[in-house]
Amino acid sequence: MAKSSDLVVGIDLGGTKILAAAVDAQGKILGRAKRSTDSEDGPPAVLNRMADCAREAVARADRSLSDVRAVGIGAPGPLDSDKGIVIFAPNLSGWKNVPVRAALEKTLRKPVFLENDVNVGTLGEHVLGAGKGIRDLVGIFVGTGIGGGVILNGQLHRGLNGTAGEIGHMIIQIGGPRCGCGNRGCLEALASRTAIARDIAAAIRNGKKSKLGGKDLDPSDLKSSDIAKALEEGDRVAVKVIQRAAKAIGIGIVNIIHVLNPEMIVLGGGAMAFGDHILPVVRKTVEKRVLPLAGDHIQIVPAKLADDSGVLGAAVLARQRMK
């Protein structure tokens, strides 16, 4: 069989690493590459690393750049997808109004498309992951923050300013804990990994015993793997905090179901490492709180693409925008 030239490259730009993949028309990854982001070197260095990563992924697929139709990029936002500019990225040092598309189109001489990472992750799950064939779907990604993406009528819904899907900044507890955005009681302030670590440290400080540390525990030292282990061992502080977070995620999903009544909710992100302790509580909360009729037949499922959701979603983005 002749080698297909119908290749796209997906790039996942994260705060710590850059991932790239050469992806065929069936959504199969033919080659991969990875670099440290090292954003302290400044945007031009990072942009060069992204281009290097793209080239290496193509080379590892045993193809050449001439086989590549387009490049898709998922990046932290806020960003201007139409102009291909990252407006501001708190986790990337010095990233303000960085013209990612223009820079990479110049270097790689391919059409480049840019979208925020959670929208891209949602696209990936919709086309290649848990949401295949679903018409209306909302992706929720629980990591250090909580982000999301909204698929309506089979298309990514971006909204007037391209900011749709800010699921983590739904306020679900007026007067609740302070969020990084300045508001109180956002879903992100109740159920992100950051909130979970904060609540574990606070419970210990207030005298609860836990294997996770003593009263001097710094929440930023808490690793997800340690929390996961404590959960497995039935650590009561960990279990209680995770359950509370899962209930908050359930309430957020109830709100989404009441407003949009989608067919599917896809839950992903790093905190899904605690998935077995989260998903059943989420589903039970939704079942208990959702209005009659509204919740019928709605699927709440874990994301499928895991660490590949970024590069695969970016590849989907590239294909969709080329059309």
Added chain:
Amino acid sequence: MAKSSDLVVGIDLGGTKILAAAVDAQGKILGRAKRSTDSEDGPPAVLNRMADCAREAVARADRSLSDVRAVGIGAPGPLDSDKGIVIFAPNLSGWKNVPVRAALEKTLRKPVFLENDVNVGTLGEHVLGAGKGIRDLVGIFVGTGIGGGVILNGQLHRGLNGTAGEIGHMIIQIGGPRCGCGNRGCLEALASRTAIARDIAAAIRNGKKSKLGGKDLDPSDLKSSDIAKALEEGDRVAVKVIQRAAKAIGIGIVNIIHVLNPEMIVLGGGAMAFGDHILPVVRKTVEKRVLPLAGDHIQIVPAKLADDSGVLGAAVLARQRMK
């Protein structure tokens, strides 16, 4: 000029009254009719009154039923729009699984379309009211409850079970006041007319002085017109309670903006009688709480069609479904 035969009839079925209007292709009302609902007479009697209302509206437009292409109906829900059945209507005595479409198609011998009243109100505002030409719009109607409708891509978004737009049952205050739906902290439990009356009575019971009554005030005796008057006169209890409700509505809108990033929010319903005390607080709350970029250029406007939103929306429904 020959009389147009391109007429539709819109019917607004409410708990206390039935309104009907004969509406031309430009959305102009040519004839109206009104009956008391008197739902205690049972569904067949109410269905007959709806048909009578439709006939009278057409007669008052100086037309005959043969000029009518279709009939649209806005009714309280939950309902099954596809089957044309009202599943349950708490404000209509004995209404369980009432086949409204089948009954009226038989009587009037016209295609009949049924949709819930707030969706119909949103459709009306979108096509003939405040939202003309807007692509993505959310309507929020604050009355004894809070309902809403979602227009995406110029079309009513109904969702998997037809229940999209249940804006009033977004939970925005975990642990907050009990809602009629059984949950706590729904927007409806914080900002509906019912919640406003409850909070005014509670404030007075707790010793606050108000022109609206004494410690024995029954919240169900509080009339909107009295509250409006108290607001005009600067009654501190009324002002404070309405401001708190308006802030809650603002928070609800922030959540909608974060999830959907629509172009416009249309605020309607009976509580807009307090509009001058609500809208500025709503706008200020949104401005203060919305994420950077997300709120840019989004319009928050009062509904325009007032008491005609039901019949006009139902007429729009009939026209859209005929296509």
